[in-house]
Amino acid sequence: MTEDEQKQAAAKKAVEYVEDGMIVGLGTGSCAARMVDLLGMKVRHGLYITGVPTSEATAAQARALGIPIASLDEVSVIDLTIDGTDEVDPEGRLIKGGGGAHLREKIVASLSDRMIVIAESKKRVPQLGAFKLPVEVVRFAAPALQPKLEALGSTPALRLAKDGAPFVTDEGNYIFDCDFGKIDDPSDLALTLSTMPGIVEHGLFIGYADIVIIGTDDGVEVTTFEG
Ligand code: 5RP
Secondary structure, eight states: OOHHHHHHHHHHHHHTTOOTTOEEEEOOSHHHHHHHHHHHHHHHTTOOOEEEESSHHHHHHHHHHTOOBOOTTTOSOEEEEEEOOSEEOTTSOEEOOTTSOHHHHHHHHHTEEEEEEEEEGGGBOSSSOSSOEEEEEOGGGHHHHHHHHHHTTOEEEEOBOTTSSBOOOTTSOEEEEEEOOSOSOHHHHHHHHHTSTTEEEESEEOSOOSEEEEEETTEEEEEEOOO
16 A cells, blocks of 8 residues: 555545544644545535644645534533644654644543544554654744753754744744654653653644554454553
């Protein structure tokens, strides 16, 4: 299967978990977009769900497909979130944020009864860290945080938009893509980053994934993790 076919297969499997009446967290990225497309098709055929988008891009896609969407002042509990990932390790720990949406993604995942992660097989890694860890920071703190992220052993690069200006997230913040190399203790790093003033959110998702669905050459592989 090509990477696109693997993404499509993973997305197709994931939407099987969506039931009528559910409130569904809608992830961001190319794999998640396939899942949203498939949900849009189901909605056209009578499925009733409410989507909680994790980005403005996903919100626009859902609206265009006629999927009813709600914000967090309208829903407090989300039945199921389906989202992509940049890396997933054998324990279901993730690096997310390649699309710059990990802040809202983590908030939505944290409010969800279950999180299903979907991806193509190349996202499966023995150890997290080949993908540079996205760290979202408030703009005011960015100059001060760069050396602090270096002191933690990373090489942080301010993410730039296509026009060369700093990339700005949906929440108005900047992102440092931090090369930590292989991350030996993701929980420890997550805790360290979470306690640094000015860091809004990092892309380590630990203990969030309940089900990981990977598209492979031999079909989809479904792994369930204890929540
Ligand atoms: C966005 C994300 C995406 O889920 C992640 O970047 C994977 O995207 P894609 O499916 O396009 O590879 O975390 O913030």
